[in-house]
Amino acid sequence: MSRNTVFVINSFGGGGAERALSKILQDPTINDGCLTLVTLDHAEFAYRIPDNVNHVCLNTNGSFIKSIYKLVKYLKVNQPKQVMSFLARANCCNVIAGKLLNFKTIISERTYTSTYYNNSISGQLFKFLIRALYPKADKIVAVSKGVAKDLEVNFSVDSEKITVLYNFYVNQEIIDASNEEVIKSLPSKFIVAVGRLQKVKNFSMLIEAYSKVATSHKLVLLGDGPELNHLKNIAKVNNVEDKVIFYGHVSNPYSIVSKSSLFVLSSNTEGFPNALAEAMVLSKPIVATNCMSGPSEILADQVTLDFENVFEAKYGFLTPVGDALAMSKAITDMLKEENLHKFKCLSYIRSQDFSQQVFFEKLTKILD
Structure with missing residues (x-):
């Protein structure tokens, strides 16, 4: 039976949520030929979608009010059975539309909400909307246990509504892509970090930490x-x-990460960091901040950890958020030959725990 499902997201530019949704739309257990992708804003697609997925762009230009109005108008005409959304603006609009039009609402939360939004007016507004609207969703998919706990404790979401669904990784696809030719010239030895250049990723702290490391490795x-x-x-x-x-x-x-000596994540907050997990598929040793949430679940298999300075977890090194001195020490220690060899092996072993089969078995149950 057709699911008649609509997926909603702010846009389909580069980002972890967009990439995850692209994979969902391509999976034959989900794609029954009756899927629609609604993007609230216009942006060049960073990831492909199958030809049989209907795409509708509402061109709301980032406006929350326009997003609500245009989404409700579209869904009123098309009457889906259920709508699954990604990212906060799309999630809030989905819940509002669901209550007005009486369809099943499923929202995907991919950030540790308490720390993701700052104290600006817009940040506080989104926290207010999330607190008011998320509890009214029919189902919530949280990208990690830490994200789920945050929604339950700080945003009054019923734990019975939440399903934790870790991202999945098609290891062979990542490995095949890593073997493609690199267009850019690379240093002979380098440390790599991946992510949008915005404050929440705290690359400024990483650069400061790197400046304290005595190494011939460059930072890419x-x-x-x-x-x-x-x-x-x-x-x-x-x-x-x-x-x-x-x-x-x-x-x-x-293709660039695979040639690095070490992968570093310096974020102030994460949901479940794709770039980190994908680096582990490529057997890269990891140094990461112990931000909420994700890194400790991946590297130590624990939701929360309290420590000072550097913590050697089972699958990599963790450092306190924002601590450049601790980060520099962790990078220095990880660059020791014995640690590089040890954590290369452990990274790949850990990456096997995030399988495609488990992900889609859970998601199919959520959507059925």
């Missing part, structure tokens, strides 16, 4: 964003402008 940053000029200045201030390489957004990061 993959991603673009509003912090680019600021980060270039941070590199200059810390006298490493000739050692930090900004490569911008690349369509195939795996």
Whole structure:
């Protein structure tokens, strides 16, 4: 029987949520030929969708009010059985539309909401909307146990509504992509970090930490964003402008990550960091901040950990959020030959726990 499902997301530009949704739309257990993708805003597609998925762009230009109005108008005409949404604006609009039009609402939360939004007016507004609307959703898919606990404790969401569904990774696809030719020239030895250049990723702390490491390895940053000029200045201030390489957004990061010595994640907050888990598929040793949530679940198989300085977890090194000195120590320790060898093996072993089969078995039950 057709699910008659609509998927809603802010746009289909680059990002972890967009990439995850692209994989969902391509899976034959989900794609029954009756799927629609609604994007609230216009943006160039960073990921492909199957030809049999109907795509509708509402062109709301980032406006929350327009997003609600246009989504309700579209769904009123098309009357889906259920709508699954990704990212906060789409999630809030989905819940409002569901209550007005009486369809099943499923929302996917991929950030640790309590720390993701800052104290700006817009940040506080989204926290208010999430607290008011998320509990009214029929089902919530949380990308990690930490995200689920945050929604339950701080946003009054009934735990019975929440299903934890870790991201999945098609290991062979990542490995195959990693073997493709690299267009850009690379240093002989380098540390890599991947992500949009925005404050929440805290690449400024990473650059400061890197400047304290005595190493011939260069630091390669993959991603673009509003912090680019600021980060270039941070590199200059810390006298490493000739050692930090900004490569911008690349369509195939795996071919570069695979040639690195070490992967570093410096975020202030995460949901479940795709780039980190994908680096583990490529057998990369990991140094990551112990941000909420995701890194500790991946590297230590625990939701929360309390420690100072550097913690050697089972599958990598964790450091306190925002602590450049601890991060520099962790990078220095991980670059020791014995640690590089040890954690290369452990990274790949851990990556096998995030399988495609388990993901789609759970998602099929949620959508049926």
